Amino acid sequence: MKAAILSIGDELMLGQTADTNAIWLSGRLADVGVECVQRRTVSDDCAMQASAMRELADVADFVIVTGGLGPTDDDLTRAALQQAIGHGTGSLPPMLEDGVMLSRLERWFAERGRVMPAINRRQSLHPAGSEALPNEVGTAPGLRAKLGNATVVCLPGPPREMHPMYEQCVAPLLPVSPMKCGMVHAFGSGESSLAECLGDRMRRDRNPLVGTTASGSVVSARVRGRDQAASEAAIEKELSEIESLWKPFAFGRGSTTLAGSLGAALLQRKQTLAIAESCTGGLAGSLVTAESGSSTWFLGGLVTYANEVKRDMCDVPQTMLDQHGAVSEPVASALAQGVRKKLKADWAASITGIAGPTGGSDDKPVGTVWIGVCGPQFEAVRRFRFPGDRATVRDRAAKTAIALLRMAITDPSNRVSLLWEWPVDG
Amino acid sequence: MKAAILSIGDELMLGQTADTNAIWLSGRLADVGVECVQRRTVSDDCAMQASAMRELADVADFVIVTGGLGPTDDDLTRAALQQAIGHGTGSLPPMLEDGVMLSRLERWFAERGRVMPAINRRQSLHPAGSEALPNEVGTAPGLRAKLGNATVVCLPGPPREMHPMYEQCVAPLLPVSPMKCGMVHAFGSGESSLAECLGDRMRRDRNPLVGTTASGSVVSARVRGRDQAASEAAIEKELSEIESLWKPFAFGRGSTTLAGSLGAALLQRKQTLAIAESCTGGLAGSLVTAESGSSTWFLGGLVTYANEVKRDMCDVPQTMLDQHGAVSEPVASALAQGVRKKLKADWAASITGIAGPTGGSDDKPVGTVWIGVCGPQFEAVRRFRFPGDRATVRDRAAKTAIALLRMAITDPSNRVSLLWEWPVDG
Numbered sequence: 001m002k003a004a005i006l007s008i009g010d011e012l013m014l015g016q017t018a019d020t021n022a023i024w025l026s027g028r029l030a031d032v033g034v035e036c037v038q039r040r041t042v043s044d045d046c047a048m049q050a051s052a053m054r055e056l057a058d059v060a061d062f063v064i065v066t067g068g069l070g071p072t073d074d075d076l077t078r079a080a081l082q083q084a085i086g087h088g089t090g091s092l093p094p095m096l097e098d099g100v101m102l103s104r105l106e107r108w109f110a111e112r113g114r115v116m117p118a119i120n121r122r123q124s125l126h127p128a129g130s131e132a133l134p135n136e137v138g139t140a141p142g143l144r145a146k147l148g149n150a151t152v153v154c155l156p157g158p159p160r161e162m163h164p165m166y167e168q169c170v171a172p173l174l175p176v177s178p179m180k181c182g183m184v185h186a187f188g189s190g191e192s193s194l195a196e197c198l199g200d201r202m203r204r205d206r207n208p209l210v211g212t213t214a215s216g217s218v219v220s221a222r223v224r225g226r227d228q229a230a231s232e233a234a235i236e237k238e239l240s241e242i243e244s245l246w247k248p249f250a251f252g253r254g255s256t257t258l259a260g261s262l263g264a265a266l267l268q269r270k271q272t273l274a275i276a277e278s279c280t281g282g283l284a285g286s287l288v289t290a291e292s293g294s295s296t297w298f299l300g301g302l303v304t305y306a307n308e309v310k311r312d313m314c315d316v317p318q319t320m321l322d323q324h325g326a327v328s329e330p331v332a333s334a335l336a337q338g339v340r341k342k343l344k345a346d347w348a349a350s351i352t353g354i355a356g357p358t359g360g361s362d363d364k365p366v367g368t369v370w371i372g373v374c375g376p377q378f379e380a381v382r383r384f385r386f387p388g389d390r391a392t393v394r395d396r397a398a399k400t401a402i403a404l405l406r407m408a409i410t411d412p413s414n415r416v417s418l419l420w421e422w423p424v425d426g
Numbered sequence: 427m428k429a430a431i432l433s434i435g436d437e438l439m440l441g442q443t444a445d446t447n448a449i450w451l452s453g454r455l456a457d458v459g460v461e462c463v464q465r466r467t468v469s470d471d472c473a474m475q476a477s478a479m480r481e482l483a484d485v486a487d488f489v490i491v492t493g494g495l496g497p498t499d500d501d502l503t504r505a506a507l508q509q510a511i512g513h514g515t516g517s518l519p520p521m522l523e524d525g526v527m528l529s530r531l532e533r534w535f536a537e538r539g540r541v542m543p544a545i546n547r548r549q550s551l552h553p554a555g556s557e558a559l560p561n562e563v564g565t566a567p568g569l570r571a572k573l574g575n576a577t578v579v580c581l582p583g584p585p586r587e588m589h590p591m592y593e594q595c596v597a598p599l600l601p602v603s604p605m606k607c608g609m610v611h612a613f614g615s616g617e618s619s620l621a622e623c624l625g626d627r628m629r630r631d632r633n634p635l636v637g638t639t640a641s642g643s644v645v646s647a648r649v650r651g652r653d654q655a656a657s658e659a660a661i662e663k664e665l666s667e668i669e670s671l672w673k674p675f676a677f678g679r680g681s682t683t684l685a686g687s688l689g690a691a692l693l694q695r696k697q698t699l700a701i702a703e704s705c706t707g708g709l710a711g712s713l714v715t716a717e718s719g720s721s722t723w724f725l726g727g728l729v730t731y732a733n734e735v736k737r738d739m740c741d742v743p744q745t746m747l748d749q750h751g752a753v754s755e756p757v758a759s760a761l762a763q764g765v766r767k768k769l770k771a772d773w774a775a776s777i778t779g780i781a782g783p784t785g786g787s788d789d790k791p792v793g794t795v796w797i798g799v800c801g802p803q804f805e806a807v808r809r810f811r812f813p814g815d816r817a818t819v820r821d822r823a824a825k826t827a828i829a830l831l832r833m834a835i836t837d838p839s840n841r842v843s844l845l846w847e848w849p850v851d852g
Contacts, residue, residue, distance in 0.1 A: 014637075015451070015452030018444060029441075030439075040464060042465075048463065195498040213436075281712050281714065281716075281720070286707050286708040289706070300728070302739075305725060305727075313768065343732075343739070357718055387538065389586065
């Protein structure tokens with residue numbers, strides 16, 4: 001079965017509102033193994049809506065439309081469905097008033113101590129050839145009709161009305177054959193290098209199908225069964241093979257985040273962490289504490305943005321700052337050792353660099369970041385040169401510190417080799 | 427001129443990634459008065475991409491495609507454009523290698539001390555009948571071709587590559603009838619309340635047209651001339667009237683951020699800032715240091731996640747922690763005073779709360795956050811109760827601390843009244 005999603009509204013087309021309905025519906029369809037072949041967004045324009053409904057009914061078995069069912073003049077989904085049903089017949093089907101829907105509407109207002117505005121009466125209309133679907137949460141009933149061989153269901157735009165109506169009116173009409181799928185995430189190498197490691201696995205005729213995406217420098221492999229021939233075990237085998245191919249960059253599966261993988265490693269060892277940040281100004285701490293339960297293993301940190309704070313709060317000698325500058329190997333080392341000692345943590349990291357756009361020099365260009373990691377019987381300090389703008393350099397620096405910590409903690413063999421072989425551009 | 431947007435990627439169709447590119451492009455097109463007639467999203471499927479390109483070229487003069495230009499097997503935009511160009515001719519145009527693009531690619535890797543993986547060579551290919559567009563930021567060149575009367579431009583998916591390529595390769599091709607527009611931003615009150623303040627200004631037949639949007643709890647009013655009749659002066663008048671109506675929540679215009687508005691206030695007064703964060707774990711510091719030049723006014727901070735760190739690093743008495751708990755008025759006050767004194771800052775803020783999902787109680791439910799602000803001859807500590815999940819509570823808490831600082835610094839009259847009248851739910 002193939003589905004398509006049509007989102008309606010000027011506010012979407014003007015870029016003023018994110019189309020969270022389409023994302024939500026896509027996820028729900030993927031969960032039950034229904035392939036979504038197209039998503040489309042059009043303005044509050046009756047003719048465009050009608051032709052979109054017809055075109056999507058040609059390529060999908062199931063078309064889900066959201067928005068345009070309100071009571072105002074720019075709510076045109078009822079009229080568009082009427083046009084789409086009538087298309088090619090030379091006439092428009094009549095609009096019918098649904099008595100049950102009308103009394104529901106009147107009751108909805110009465111329960112709130114209000115008389116129904118005249119304008120809302122049109123919400124009880126539906127074109128002949130379609131049926132109205134009850135809305136338990138708001139005023140706008142949905143609509144359902146056949147266009148050719150496809151079923152078209154129109155749902156109201158507000159998510160808190162759309163979600164329950166989907167569960168009640170759409171979900172039961174879909175086949176339940178959950179698509180088997182899984183994800184492996186990696187950080188520390190580029191998408192093209194990691195994809196190259198996968199070789200033939202990414203061929204488009206394979207089952208399961210493997211694809212990669214990159215978001216915020218995290219590269220993910222998606223493994224997805226094309227049909228029932230792809231067994232649970234085949235997906236699992238693929239995922240674990242990708243994890244080995246992506247060593248040591250692979251850090252987790254599914255909803256695991258980079259910081260979550262570090263937290264799990266610390267939790268397992270009952271160890272704690274502290275961070276000293278200069279150019280990232282708290283970003284690494286923020287990523288770490290975004291994880292619920294991080295208070296078990298994260299003690300806190302120092303945001304040593306000014307040199308005086310590095311000296312007074314983290315015991316970095318003034319002579320060292322004068323001689324080497326704040327962005328240097330000895331200062332990164334002193335920050336990591338300092339915050340570890342002050343906060344009595346098992347592990348610590350430090351980040352000091354030049355995020356730009358100003359502050360770079362020939363010697364230390366923008367993007368130069370020193371990262372220190374230390375723990376029981378271990379210390380490493382590495383220089384990186386991250387490409388990109390201020391936000392990207394900071395993001396990469398914070399995530400690299402977290403990834404280096406995870407690698408050093410989980411695998412002692414990483415401590416000698418890997419920290420030194422990690423690519424300089426992260 | 428009519429435009430259409432085509433977004434490509436399995437990760438979008440599976441609902442795993444929000445299509446921020448389409449939203450961004452929609453906004454940019456609206457800014458210059460180009461009507462976007464359709465947005466469409468399809469999977470990494472060559473035939474579907476090709477037919478989408480052709481169908482959109484039938485309804486629009488300009489088609490902007492994003493995604494699918496990477497080096498891997500599931501990047502099919504080059505092949506889809508080849509199919510779309512060849513459609514109806516009975517043959518596919520050959521793929522040509524662009525020598526300039528190839529040497530750019532090789533240089534890109536060389537500059538990062540790496541050899542170009544073989545897989546990336548295909549990024550220098552483009553179908554005959556199209557031309558390659560240089561990418562200054564990443565490896566994926568764009569593509570441009572004519573399909574019928576329409577111009578199709580294909581841009582890479584990562585926003586930090588797509589945005590500059592749009593400015594460089596697409597914006598100059600659009601008609602130059604820049605609609606006059608401007609934005610006012612506010613934080614601290616909800617979108618519906620702020621919209622209500624604007625009253626009739628939001629009527630759809632007005633010129634200039636006023637609309638509101640909310641993103642990350644920042645509410646923005648967009649003022650846009652419908653045509654040349656809306657003068658520069660009329661837009662300016664509208665913007666400054668909205669700023670007064672939105673007092674004291676309005677913090678800036680255009681590209682000004684909340685942290686940037688705080689930085690400007692400190693810079694003007696040659697004053698400095700320090701922050702102590704518990705539940706936000708560095709997020710406020712990260713927002714503040716996202717501003718280039720923040721080192722002039724931001725000294726640093728303490729991430730006092732564990733109670734021991736509050737005590738040892740920020741001089742919060744153990745008896746106070748035992749008696750009132752970490753999420754309390756006296757601890758918020760001690761943290762703000764402590765970090766101000768330790769870092770020798772003019773101004774300081776503290777944040778201590780329960781971000782959830784666990785850790786709440788009847789007395790201190792999830793979302794309870796104490797925020798302290800102190801400066802020369804000034805101190806205020808306030809309790810908030812932020813709605814939403816962990817990420818939302820943390821985001822609102824960090825931004826509220828920044829907004830309270832700005833208000834206290836910029837207007838002494840706020841210091842008595844506003845800090846106490848600010849809505850408890852932020």
